[in-house]
Amino acid sequence: MDALDLARWQFAITTVYHYIFVPITIGLSALVAGLQTAWVRTGREEYLRATKFWGKLFLINFAMGVVTGIVQEFQFGMNWSAYSRFVGDIFGAPLAIEGLLAFFMESTFLGLWIFGWDRLPKRVHLATIWLASIGTMLSAYFILAANSWMQHPVGYTINAERGRAELTDIGAVLTNSTALVTFPHTITACFLTAGALLLAVSAWHLRRGNQVEVFRPGLRLGAWVVLIAGVGVLITGDLQARIMTEQQPMKMAAAEALYETSKPASFSLFTIGSLDGREEVASVRIPSLLSFMATGSPSGEVEGINDLQRQYVQKYGEGDYVPNVPVTYWSFRLMIGFGALAMAVAALALWSTRKGRRPAGRWLWLAAISTVTMPLLANSFGWIFTEVGRQPWTVFGVFKTEQSVSPSVSTANVATSLIVFTVLYGALAVIELMLMLRYARAGAPETVVPPGEDEPDRPLAFAY
Incomplete structure (x- = not known):
């Protein structure tokens, strides 16, 4: 394998790994905000307990997503410097907006949410988690706009003298037809993923009879989210397929x-x-x-x-x-298949828990608990299909992958960084899994003191 093949493998491994956390973070941020809204409106303690519980899992995923996402940008300069030089004038614009606007928005308001439980008025504090959730979606949009330009380049001109693409219309880039169909497809997939997490964790606790007042509503909420989001994925995916056929x-x-x-x-x-x-x-x-x-x-x-x-x-x-036909063919079917399977399990979970019923049968519980893996696999195969199916181009019709790799980076350099990143990400996977399992098994807090009702002189402290 040469430097190009190894660089592609490295970017694929780190990107797929990073994207495990992204849909959970985006979808779960909105669901946590919804649960906190239910608590603010009703005052029912179980909603506050659920907010605290799912908020922990959301924060773990957010942190891991930030850590693994930073690596992606370094790779553009390390392994793909020719690509960065060619598209930097265009590709950098939406990514800069994402970093300066969307990421700062989500991280700032998330910090206020974490540390503001006992310092902000209840409704102001609620607004912080909603704004953080909106920030995650804006962040996704600008990143997808950058990727969509690679799929369908618009709003640019080629400067032959400098040998690079130059931005002529930022509005065209941000309103690219590819981005406009990819964004709702991605966001609905994020909700499907987060709903599956709610369904799986809640099923694990209900199987053991733990905290039924918190996890039975959690299971049904997760199942409904999976079904509704799944329908959204189907509709937006249909639109995306037609745009893709026109463009690629x-x-x-x-x-x-x-x-x-x-x-x-x-x-x-x-x-x-x-x-x-x-x-x-x-x-x-x-x-x-x-x-x-x-x-x-x-x-x-x-x-x-x-x-x-x-x-x-x-x-x-x-x-x-x-492109690689076997990978494209099977990733397309596995994407659809795992998403449909998650919807089927969610429908079965709703039917089995209707009118206060408790599901019977070991296989149903195992299916519900394993649901969390299905959208994650569907997301991964979806991105593999999207990126592999575009080959041999990095920018479709304009710039090839073989032209994009760094000319001064040797095969040994890429192989070394590939091994290091793979080992490092393997260690992070173990840490992530241990943290998620630890806090998921712990369950929701048994009692929660509503914010603002404990001692007024309490120092600023992390909410969890």
């Missing part, structure tokens, strides 16, 4: 391993054949579904890999413009 038809063709243009085109749930999908032995197919996903019409035409390869050669010059 090769990615959609690779998602089905469709080599020949077809009208209409079926969608295979499962295929047995050669690894690259050229030779099919057997498959389970839904007629016309790929046409509907790609064009909005069950009789629409979907261009195949072979035709698109010839078009790309004419447009961009000689080269192989076909």
